[in-house]
Amino acid sequence: MGPVDHVVTSGTFSLDGGTWDVDNNVWLVGDENEVIVVDAAHDLEKIATAIGGRRVVAIVCTHAHDDHVNQAPALSDRFDAPVYVHPAEAPLWAMAHPDRKPDHDLCDGDVLTAGGIELHAITTPGHSPGSTCLHVPELSTVFTGDTLFQGGPGATGRSFSSFDTIIDSIRHRLLTLPGDTTVRTGHGDSTSIGTELPHLEEWIVRGH
Template sequence: MDARIDKVVTSGKVTVDDTEYDIEANTYIVGDDEAVIVIDPAFDAEPVIEAVDEREIMAVICTDGRETHLGSVLEVAEADEEDPAPVALHTRDRLLWRQYFRALADKDEDADFLKDLQPDLDIEDSGVFEIAGAQLEVMHTPGHSPGSICLYSEQLGVLFTGDTLHKGRPGRVGPDYPELQEQLNSIGAILSPLPRDTRILPGQGDESTVGDEDSQWESWFALAQEPESEA
């Protein structure tokens, strides 16, 4: 197996309920010297495309359909204009996708085509993506959004958690958890069966391990009351 993981961090702003938040988001590039899968392109396509270099992008996977993960998805997917990569999203986040791109279209008369834009691939629970000898198993983890997913690779010993789980707490939308109980149930379900030394690579912030996060899981049920700024 030749697969490796590259990380790119980009920064930008996200508006939630008329409040603007400064965000740093993680993009992961999984593959070898020939081909890669890009997970969660965020605010700036240029550093992601530079990190991919001349490798072929086989797919672009969005772990949810919120604004943070859609900002540069088209530019990254179309880095090779002659052979664009398919964009994958869970079916239950198609509404968020549609809302985001229709809002962009409403602001720009030359972008009317965005109103009918759809993801190329529908992600389903237990689906598998393969790249450079590694498998990325889809785990549906609703809560942060209806179609949030995580991706587990036994070969690489990693769990890509998107904004389902950050280091030390669940991911949020602004200061709030849209469906905290459901999100915590999802987190508990994915953490408990995995080896405790599995690396957790989140959509924001530093990495962690399954063991570290599982030990804190029961303490998170009161987090909805904490008004901190994160998206």
């Protein structure tokens, strides 16, 4: 078990009356004793197996689209761990879990620690109102959820999203990170800040 473990889970994403098959990246950050889970998606048992006997410090949701949070309450119950979500995600969270609220707000600048590794919350709205990335300086890594992917920004064509806002977030909050920062995404392959930075203007032209 390294400082970052990775599980790919499969399920569906539903919003605005449509449902799509998706594979999600679930990230575990910590050491052999304790861990933070980033985005509890689809497969409770697969995530639980990756956690093993470790203490779960927190379940952090980069945003509250159902494919990223559908196992958060169940994982919380099993490991007695609090769920963190940005408060602006409340309407999306309520669609997925109408009978349960998150345990804690995840606000810009918050720092969560597992196994001595600090995860710094960076609020990056656009894909959704409270989308949040998690920067881990000592690992030169940022977990971007669905805000930044290999090849461009996350989707903004559905409810509660804004293209202009996501571009602002990426430009001012993510592309200012060191170029060698690894970008670990909510879906698909990882990339780096330095790889994506030169394409910002292309995305803006393409997006409009």
